[in-house]
Amino acid sequence: MGSCTSDIFRVLFCGEEFNWGYKFTKEALQDDADIEVSCCRREEVGEHIGSTDLAVPLMARLDAQMLDSAPRLKAILQYGVGVEGVDIPAATERGIWVSNIPSEGTGNALSCAEMAIYLSLACLRSANACTESIKERRVGVPLGRTLFGKTVLIVGFGGIAKELVPRLRPFGAKVMALRRSAWGQAADASAEALLDRKGAWSDMASFAADADIIIVACSQDSSSFGFVNDSLIAACKPGVIIVNVARGGLLNYSAVRAGLETGKIGGLGLDVHWSEPFDPQDWVAQHPRVVLTPHVAGVTELSYRAMAKVVAQEARRLHNGCPPTIQLAAVPNPRTGGAVQAPASRFP
Template sequence: MRLDSNVLSRANRMKLVMQFGVGLEGVDIDAAATCGIRVARIPSDVTGNATSCAEMSIYLMLGLLRKQHELQTAVQQKKLGEPIGDTLFGNTVFILGYGNIGIELAKRLKPFGVRIIATKRNWALHSNGGIIHDLVDEKGSHEEIHKFAGKADIVVCCLCMNKETAGIVNNSFLSSMRKGSLLLNIARGGLLDYSAVFDHLKSGHLGGLGIDVAWTEPFDPDDPILKFNNVIITPHVAGVTEHSYRSMAKVVGDVALQLHAGYPLTGIELVS
């Protein structure tokens, strides 16, 4: 649903647009401000959304490492002991965008015996430096993403989608990745350049792709990129769990009551 200026200008009684989650790319925030409508998102760190997305990332990693499609083929063909997969243990994981989801992912990856590297625009602004220093083996700035991509066996895209990050995983970024490394995206489909990803899968440079988000949604099940045996896609369900949905629903209800009573709004992040 797109809340553009045409819709918002007609919403004479509207006071607040609240995203049931994090992404606000469907809302024209400037138009909302012009109309006197506040816009907010639900922070992922307090609702279990980040936790759910982190778990999905690990699901996709393991699915690619253990060759999920080939496993199913082996079952159908009554073969045992194949294919030979790989372990998460010993790999270097690059968390591209170390926010709430990245932190929850790092917490869960550490027991697997991986090396964690991460980039973030401003580490100094983070609210919990202790967690950062304990979990991340190497920290970098956003300007170093290509260098970090070259050090990783697995890259997990956790960036917010905006004008600066759209298509950021492009030909240059993918070429800087190690041959055979894996790419995961649990943020927004538009962060990845479709043609570049397709070409790197076709050439064999990219060892596998795991995505919970796609370039258009719902994604065409007959799209050529899904023909590759080393591609796993899920239908934008990383944050769709009973835990996260119940938690986010409670925030929505609480804020509605606060708004009705004229109290200050808590539990959400106002962006306008």
């Protein structure tokens, strides 16, 4: 960690995971002599947050107690979409902005969509069995399946889904989608027009019954946590493939394990996990029909350089006394039942 003076605006990456974000942001701000970009281990955030102006939490939790020790903190900016590790009401009460980087327009959603297709194909082609065949010097096995002719259900219709739909159509797949908000929004029109079928969250069981592949691409909150559970899996076709590129908590662990044991789940492709880093000795990680990647769906040079430019832009604005250009909409306040609005800023 470098030294800090009152004239230096400090950006702190809270955690050493996803380190390309730190490297690219530091590079993007290398000519800004009065902005310092640092990185620390998650366990050390409390030691450095007190002299930080802009925090990038990564996988670190920023709760009320942590925020109490951050008198200079003006904003928290998630390097990506999910802000579930931030106590937003507590930040708002303390005059701290909380923002994320929308997945659309940065290459992040596109990168995650590509990973969802990769994991789907890996499950269809039995990637682990292919590796075993190479080890055993066998040719012509295993027998694979095609994406052509399959029915794919996308759960959630945010940035990832809108990048997925036009990429799935050329494979000859039928594409369905569910969303919690209303259909017919102008911004979604081009991707929505390519769907074979669309429905609401309440249609989950009936849509799942028709799907060969379910791709989980929705946000995780109290209403979606663990929604891939015993009852949903029971409604699925035998041998359904489930792919998750969103958040690990959207899948109920015991339900997924039971589905793999019975064969109801024919393939499981996970880029996100119940705990991270995921234990390689875990039963699910050891299963031959499970394909794992280490939370890298959005970790591409395209997306990480684009997001670094956003962090650099926001750091410059905050340093100049301006509010961030990207801000979260009002969110429910669990303490009052009302909404959390934009905070009073901590600008000088």
